[in-house]
Amino acid sequence: MKILIAADTYAPDVNGASYFAQRLAAGLATEHEVHVLAPSQSHHSNSAQATGGVTEHRVRSVPVLLRRGFRICPPAGLHRRVRAVLRTVRPDVVHIQSHFLVGRAVLRAARALGIPVVATNHFMPENLLHYVPGGAAVRRRAHAWAWRDAARVLALADVVTSPTPFAAALAESAGVPGPVLPISCGLDLDRFSPERDGARFRRSRGLPSVPVLAYVGRLDPEKNVHELIEALALVRARWDLHLLVVGDGQERGRLEALAAARGVRGAVTFTGVLSDAELPEAYAAADLFGMAGTAELQSLVTLEAMATGLPVLGVDAGALPQLVHHGRTGWLYRHGDVEELAGRLTALLDDPASARRMGRRARAVAAEHDLGATLSAFVGLYDACLRSRSADRPRRDVLVPT
Secondary structure (H helix, E strand, O other): OEEEEEOOOOOOOOOHHHHHHHHHHHHHOOOOEEEEEEEOOOOOOEEEEOOOOOEEEEEOOEEOOOOOOOEEOOOOOHHHHHHHHHHHHOOOEEEEOOOOHHHHHHHHHHHHOOOOEEEEOOOOHHHOHHHOOOOHHHHHHHHHHHHHHHHHHHOOOOEEEEOOHHHHHHHHHOOOOOOEEEOOOOEOOOOOOOOOOOHHHHHHHOOOOOOEEEEEOOOOHHHOHHHHHHHHHHHOOOOOOEEEEEEOOOOHHHHHHHHHHOOOHHHEEEEEOOOOOOHHHHHHOOOEEEEOOOOOOOOHHHHHHHHOOOOEEEEOOOOHHHOOOEOOOEEEEOOOOHHHHHHHHHHHHHOHHHHHHHHHHHHHHHHHHEHHHHHHHHHHHHHHHHHHOOOOOOOHHHOOOO
16 A cells, blocks of 8 residues: 655654654554655655665654744645645555644645545644633633644545544544544553663763653643652652753753752653654653653553553643553652552552552553554554545544444
8 A cells, every 4th residue: 555644744743643653654664655744854855765675764853943943834736735745655545643734735635636544643732832822711612623633624624633532532522533543652661661771871871879760752731741850859858869850941941940840850860852763762761750741642652661560659730641541550640649549559659569569560551552552553543544444535434333
């Protein structure tokens, strides 16, 4: 099968949607011809075969001033480039990863050419609202408009998926025509494993020989990493706990200042973004994992931590309760309640045997999200689209979850 994946964020971007698109392309390319259409890293468009046999079609882009490292494709020339790529590649199916500029341009061009389209929604307005100037009323209107815009575009796809039942239900409640099918982003269970040795990472980063709580992800407002630092300061009254923060973002300076203000700067290690080779070792170097983000449609990093056998301290929001089974694979806490978070952390540190049991159960839950099952589900969906699609309209009514 010839598959074209369209992504508004792709390598080298550091975020969950980018990583999923990369893993999807690489996994599918082992048995199919895979093309990816995504923003370039310059003002020029180009096409070339990347590592792993995936052909990348990059579209000229410009940097986004409000978000460091992120680029968008200006509408001028985008539709022409998209149509040219689709006519040259002639894919059997198109899989868009968002409803933004690249995704919607590819979706409309594919429909005009009679090519079936699968759309995966990774979008929550909450991940972008902190960039919107104005007060609460302005942000409420922006939130409603953002979902209306997403629903209008995604309605044109043959079928829409999202990573979790929570994400699927959220999209439908926001007006995306259903059924929205939950298909996990999946992960490589061999790469993220309890068998990984974190000792080398601890040595290379100078981590002390004490329990380590890890966070992996962007350092942006909706991730609420400050809650982990606040809780750390409380826990250290009783336990010598160290916080490992992997990632970068606009909040890093504020977080470093907060750690200093709370007297725990020496107990926090900020690594910045790690290479793909280092990341599994970073998880293995930790004893616990914390996730305070309130806008998670799945949280790949939480899955990766669980696959490594770490119990999770997660905020009771978004899709996290579908991974963090309260009292079994970790503990949930109320957003903003750092005292509760600190109490849960202390309880796990007081009872390492319980923490290990939770870690084993976490690994078992993560095993249900094996990347191979995700790839099989999408290939089955592509086949269903090809069999069921009529020439003039999407046929999501005849598609059922796989």
